[in-house]
Amino acid sequence: MKRLLVATLALLTVSVGAQAQTLRFGFNEDVDILDPTLSRGFTTRMIFGALCDKLIDITPDLKFVPQLATSWSWSDDNLSLIIKLRPNVVFHDGEPFNAEAVKYSIERHQSMQGSQRKAELGPLKSVEVVDDLTVRLNLASAFTPLVGYLSDRAGMMVSPKAARELGDKFTTAPVCAGPFKFRERVAQDRIVVDKFDKYWNKDNIHLDQVVFKTLPDATVRLANLRSGQLDLIERIAPIDVAGVKSDNRFAVEESTELGWNGILYNIGAGDKAKGPMGVDPRIREAFELSIDRDGLVQAMSKGQYTPGNQWIAPSNAFYVKDIPIPKRDVTRAKALLAETGQPHPVVTLVTPTQTETVQFAQIIQAMTRDAGFDVKIQATEFATALDMTQKGDFEMFTYFWSGRTDPDGNIYNFTACNAPLNIGKYCNPDVDAALQAARRASEPQARREAWARAASIILKDRPMLFAFHRKYFWGRKAEMKNFVAYPDGLVRFANLRMN
Structure with a gap:
């Protein structure tokens, strides 16, 4: 069975093309739903790291930093969060990212059937468009965790046009404003995303494509890294960490999880x-x-x-x-x-x-x-x-x-x-x-x-x-540059290079 999985990856490499800047990333589990409003799975969050920028991001030491938002501040009574937005950002379908898009995405999180984000938004009462690049989130009561939730899936923005047109089919072709654009998904096998040439931070994205490969068996994932079929794997089994560290072809990155x-x-x-x-x-x-x-x-x-x-x-x-x-x-x-x-x-x-x-x-x-x-x-x-x-x-x-x-x-x-x-x-x-x-x-x-x-x-x-x-352990090829381990377990693709 393990030989068959290695062979499958070999065929996959041929099928997606031998691109110098294609990252082949081995996952511990299949994704659930490719919609940030509905998703529950940890692995799915990694896919969203490529597809869907958030309003706010974090640093490796858990400080909040801008992403699609450029700044944010609380009102004096802590009942409103005012967010300034990044200009000249577009979604993968070419639609503009603006305050109306933020209002749509957050209200979708609140109202969509089966939403996993509704409780994360707590006492959010309304989303007010102040101007094209400013929104105000109005609360019924003070809600300190809101900024933290906006640094995760509750802060991920989707294209209103695509979401309206696709409806419950949005998960088959998600449209966000991240560094990569969705290409294909083969259930329980792989997801492929391509570099988005209109991404707001495209000069710092050096990968042309990412292939996310589902391999639930940790031994099989590691075998594919060692054989050259994968460039990066997540969640190395702790028993294998020392062996990977002793092999100069690879490096191990680690971080203690938040959960x-x-x-x-x-x-x-x-x-x-x-x-x-x-x-x-x-x-x-x-x-x-x-x-x-x-x-x-x-x-x-x-x-x-x-x-x-x-x-x-x-x-x-x-x-x-x-x-x-x-x-x-x-x-x-x-x-x-x-x-x-x-x-x-x-x-x-x-x-x-x-x-x-x-x-x-x-x-x-x-x-x-x-x-x-x-x-x-x-x-x-x-x-x-x-x-x-x-x-x-x-x-x-x-x-x-x-x-x-x-x-x-x-x-x-x-x-x-x-x-x-x-x-x-x-x-x-x-x-x-x-x-x-x-x-x-x-x-x-x-x-x-x-x-x-x-x-x-x-x-x-x-x-x-x-x-x-747990601790998270990532295994990567030694020549990969600028990989940074984050305590949320997610990969940031900005500045990541294959060599």
């Missing part, structure tokens, strides 16, 4: 919520007590990842130190199961088929068996797995979240009542109140206190299990 990795439970989404994990928080507590996070991290990464029990890493300033990582306690886990009358719960854990998520599921399966759990692993292709969770067709789901610059992006959408990523349908009004308080507060101490209140409830109710925080 968290763990398991989401189905608490209230349909019939699957009636299983053991959904009906009793004591069973979820027993499940967590049967896990040794230090052992998990050692097995998965040779200790390079960080154990965790919250939506931010222990090194983060907003981590609640009063609620430390629980130690494994199989005896207590068994006692809790006995109390519930279910000493041997049988549960199904849905996991995408990527090597690392399957490995995580298998380690969890082995550890929890000691307490009496019988975990059945259902490995499913990534896009299909996401669709299952949207329909409530799961008991537990392995979830690897890449993280956001503002901690709000790591927790609100997963636990607020009716939030789009709250696939388990957890709902606690006290949690909502604390999360809203953190969103309104501008002072770090007030936000810290609000998140601590939320954590005290969430970590008791256990709608999810936070397990660890």
